[in-house]
Amino acid sequence: MSDVTRISPDEAHARMQNEAFTYVDVRTEEEFAAGHPEGAVNVPSMLSGAEGMTPNPDFVAVMERAFAKDAPLILGCKSGNRSMRAARALLAAGFTRVLEQRAGWDGAKGTFGELLEPGWSRTPLPAATGTPAERSYAALRTRTRTRWALSAARRGSAPSPGARPPRESPSRRPRRPASRATRGSRPARPSSTRPR
Numbered sequence: 001m002s003d004v005t006r007i008s009p010d011e012a013h014a015r016m017q018n019e020a021f022t023y024v025d026v027r028t029e030e031e032f033a034a035g036h037p038e039g040a041v042n043v044p045s046m047l048s049g050a051e052g053m054t055p056n057p058d059f060v061a062v063m064e065r066a067f068a069k070d071a072p073l074i075l076g077c078k079s080g081n082r083s084m085r086a087a088r089a090l091l092a093a094g095f096t097r098v099l100e101q102r103a104g105w106d107g108a109k110g111t112f113g114e115l116l117e118p119g120w121s122r123t124p125l126p127a128a129t130g131t132p133a134e135r136s137y138a139a140l141r142t143r144t145r146t147r148w149a150l151s152a153a154r155r156g157s158a159p160s161p162g163a164r165p166p167r168e169s170p171s172r173r174p175r176r177p178a179s180r181a182t183r184g185s186r187p188a189r190p191s192s193t194r195p196r
Contacts, residue, residue, distance in 0.1 A: 038126035076101035
């Protein structure tokens with residue numbers, strides 16, 4: 001497995017603008033809502049719970065359903081640790097164009113907490129707060145489970161995070177022919193339970 005290429009926040013922004021890279025914020029949904037690079041999507045590599053942070057067992061699967069293996073992706077987190085692990089997991093799963101934004105959102109810190117490199121939030125780069133519905137983890141996780149996304153993956157392309165799936169009929173069950181009792185204009189009479 002090749003090692004992950006690490007880039008600065010400025011390089012990440014330039015790649016997003018000039019080379020159509022998608023920024024995947026691998027922080028928790030709460031961290032993402034508090035602030036993230038403008039245009040980023042959220043797929044947490046770790047989940048926060050009562051027992052602290054635990055690996056997201058669906059991370060690679062959601063990424064595989066949401067993006068083609070050759071999709072240009074930049075992964076970022078708070079300081080570069082989670083995104084590095086997530087990038088290695090994607091490379092191991094066969095993704096080929098994965099970059100890691102080394103300083104994350106807050107910045108790379110030293111042993112004693114000193115700032116070694118400013119993260120995205122400490123630069124004048126465009127940022128956003130809140131959770132845009134089409135870029136949220138809930139939307140990506142749910143939407144990627146549709147037939148539409150799976151067929152796009154089979155074609156070798158992935159739907160963009162903001163795209164909408166085609167409309168489907170409300171029922172997937174095949175229609176059965178109407179029975180003789182239900183044909184015509186009158187409803188069928190209930191059968192009598194009285195003995196004759």
